[in-house]
Amino acid sequence: MKSVKLDDFEVERFMNITRNLHHEKPHQYEQVRIKDNGIVFILYNSKKLVYNENPQTVDLLSLIVNKKRTLCNKKQKTPNNSACNIQSYTYTIGSDETGKGEWFGPLVVCAVCTSQSENHKLQQLGVKDSKKLSLNQIIDLYHKIEKLGIKHEIIALKPFSYNKLYAKFKKDKKNLNHMLAYLHSKCITNLLKQLNTHDVVIIIDKFDSKKMNEYLKIDPEIKVIQESNGERYTPVATSSIIAKYHYEKILKEIEKRYNINTKKTKIEDIDKNILDKVAKTHFKNVQKYLK
Numbered sequence: 001m002k003s004v005k006l007d008d009f010e011v012e013r014f015m016n017i018t019r020n021l022h023h024e025k026p027h028q029y030e031q032v033r034i035k036d037n038g039i040v041f042i043l044y045n046s047k048k049l050v051y052n053e054n055p056q057t058v059d060l061l062s063l064i065v066n067k068k069r070t071l072c073n074k075k076q077k078t079p080n081n082s083a084c085n086i087q088s089y090t091y092t093i094g095s096d097e098t099g100k101g102e103w104f105g106p107l108v109v110c111a112v113c114t115s116q117s118e119n120h121k122l123q124q125l126g127v128k129d130s131k132k133l134s135l136n137q138i139i140d141l142y143h144k145i146e147k148l149g150i151k152h153e154i155i156a157l158k159p160f161s162y163n164k165l166y167a168k169f170k171k172d173k174k175n176l177n178h179m180l181a182y183l184h185s186k187c188i189t190n191l192l193k194q195l196n197t198h199d200v201v202i203i204i205d206k207f208d209s210k211k212m213n214e215y216l217k218i219d220p221e222i223k224v225i226q227e228s229n230g231e232r233y234t235p236v237a238t239s240s241i242i243a244k245y246h247y248e249k250i251l252k253e254i255e256k257r258y259n260i261n262t263k264k265t266k267i268e269d270i271d272k273n274i275l276d277k278v279a280k281t282h283f284k285n286v287q288k289y290l291k
Contacts, residue, residue, distance in 0.1 A: 097184070
């Protein structure tokens with residue numbers, strides 16, 4: 001299934017051209033639902049039109065959509081948020097995580113929901129991948145993002161909680177990617193519950209598409225994009241900044257409480273009795289030390 005955002009004139013043309021096709025009862029948030037001999041159209045209240053790639057459907061669509069515009073294509077990619085299949089949605093949800101590759105400190109997963117106008121404001125602030133920012137820049141941007149009131153969901157697992165959850169997944173013969181998919185899905189679905197529309201596209205910084213699809217149980221009509229370097233999209237970059245801010249904040253709390261500097265202290269210098277409270281114990285260097 002593909003989609004395109006219609007303008008008022010195109011909606012009117014759509015209504016006229018499809019009036020003799022078989023109409024089904026619209027679902028929630030839908031204005032029109034058509035299924036007729038392989039032709040499928042779903043028009044949402046937001047004016048987003050979802051359609052199948054049946055040749056007859058495409059022929060009808062060419063009569064509806066302004067020929068000067070390009071229909072959104074899943075393979076189209078352009079820098080930042082300029083891909084048409086991103087701009088054609090009312091909301092964009094982006095998710096990212098920080099801390100999965102560090103043996104010390106927490107794991108923080110964050111998902112952000114933005115409108116197109118909020119994306120523009122975030123771009124003006126200078127939001128970009130947190131890996132390209134200094135810690136001071138991250139702190140400054142985080143507070144500016146907070147002032148904008150951007151919808152977001154965070155799951156921050158301190159090492160003790162992380163280790164318990166990881167052990168649970170391992171017991172079920174699952175790995176870290178299963179756990180990440182579960183956490184990302186939880187943040188994303190919590191955001192979706194706050195929206196009164198399905199006119200949203202979800203962008204996830206790709207780590208394991210198969211496992212993500214296994215855990216993300218949402219309406220199949222909602223578009224999900226999993227891309228490497230997903231931080232090029234403003235909502236994902238915003239998630240990376242929020243996640244990194246909370247990661248550093250929690251890490252500082254851990255270091256203060258246990259009187260250690262995880263970035264300078266060797267693992268052998270940490271008391272084994274507190275290791276599960278400061279470190280991710282399934283990491284090979286931690287396992288080696290614990291033996």
